[in-house]
Amino acid sequence: MSEAEPQPVLFSREGEHLAIITLNRPESRNPLDQDTQDALIAAIHRLDTEPGIRVAILTGAGTAFSSGGNVRRMSAAASGPAERTPAQSRQYYRHGIQRIPLAIERCEVPIIAAVNGPAMGAGCDLACMCDLRIAAESARFAESFVKLGITPGDGGAWLLPRVVGFAKASEMALTGDPLSAAEALACGLVSRVVPDAELMDAARAIAARIAANPPQAVRMTRRLLREAWNNRLETVLEFSAAMQAVAHTTADHKEAMAALREKRKPVFRGE
Numbered sequence: 001m002s003e004a005e006p007q008p009v010l011f012s013r014e015g016e017h018l019a020i021i022t023l024n025r026p027e028s029r030n031p032l033d034q035d036t037q038d039a040l041i042a043a044i045h046r047l048d049t050e051p052g053i054r055v056a057i058l059t060g061a062g063t064a065f066s067s068g069g070n071v072r073r074m075s076a077a078a079s080g081p082a083e084r085t086p087a088q089s090r091q092y093y094r095h096g097i098q099r100i101p102l103a104i105e106r107c108e109v110p111i112i113a114a115v116n117g118p119a120m121g122a123g124c125d126l127a128c129m130c131d132l133r134i135a136a137e138s139a140r141f142a143e144s145f146v147k148l149g150i151t152p153g154d155g156g157a158w159l160l161p162r163v164v165g166f167a168k169a170s171e172m173a174l175t176g177d178p179l180s181a182a183e184a185l186a187c188g189l190v191s192r193v194v195p196d197a198e199l200m201d202a203a204r205a206i207a208a209r210i211a212a213n214p215p216q217a218v219r220m221t222r223r224l225l226r227e228a229w230n231n232r233l234e235t236v237l238e239f240s241a242a243m244q245a246v247a248h249t250t251a252d253h254k255e256a257m258a259a260l261r262e263k264r265k266p267v268f269r270g271e
Contacts (some may be wrong), residue, residue: 008036029064031067124142134194141172157173181193
């Protein structure tokens with residue numbers, strides 16, 4: 001990326017506790033190319049390392065959330081995936097886009113996907129990597145890999161069934177057909193649909209509700225929810241007991257109980 005080119009991902013802070021991550025290649029509908037992958041992973045890492053961040057919003061610049069893979073580069077005769085050996089392609093995915101779901105999984109800060117337009121292929125999967133999703137009325141979603149004669153290389157076959165259920169995920173992945181925002185709401189892919197002009201305000205409102213809670217309890221609850229995706233009940237109960245033991249010792253827990261007794265608004269400091 002030359003110095004004249006815009007940053008592929010923007011990172012900004014709003015107020016004390018909110019971070020906004022914006023995919024910033026609107027002219028090409030925010031593809032998840034190598035530069036964007038690197039910048040997005042760096043932004044996700046900042047969520048855990050910058051003091052005070054309690055919640056983040058991920059969105060796209062322009063009229064698209066993300067078009068997914070860069071189809072132009074994919075079809076380039078000299079450098080496209082078809083020219084790589086299978087071993088090279090395996091490493092390309094492992095050290096490329098597959099880093100994103102792992103980075104989001106490890107992040108402790110909840111991430112809200114504000115889907116402002118089409119979320120196609122890997123763009124749809126990126127939305128599924130987030131903790132919750134709200135959509136503008138113009139948003140569309142497609143697990144469209146099959147249309148290009150390929151499969152989800154970014155973890156979509158693991159992510160999508162956990163969000164919409166196996167049958168709906170199968171329909172989406174095997175047909176590759178897009179869903180409207182209303183259809184995405186009906187199957188649970190998103191939790192809310194709002195007019196385009198209201199999307200970021202709606203995302204900020206949800207973020208504020210999350211940020212108002214004790215931040216350590218929010219982080220531990222997010223971790224429990226993530227672990228519960230993959231483990232048996234007995235394992236999750238054991239993990240829950242350990243997390244709860246830690247939560248009981250926090251100053252924010254004591255503040256919450258005191259505020260409840262005193263009938264006042266609590267002040268949480270993340271301690």
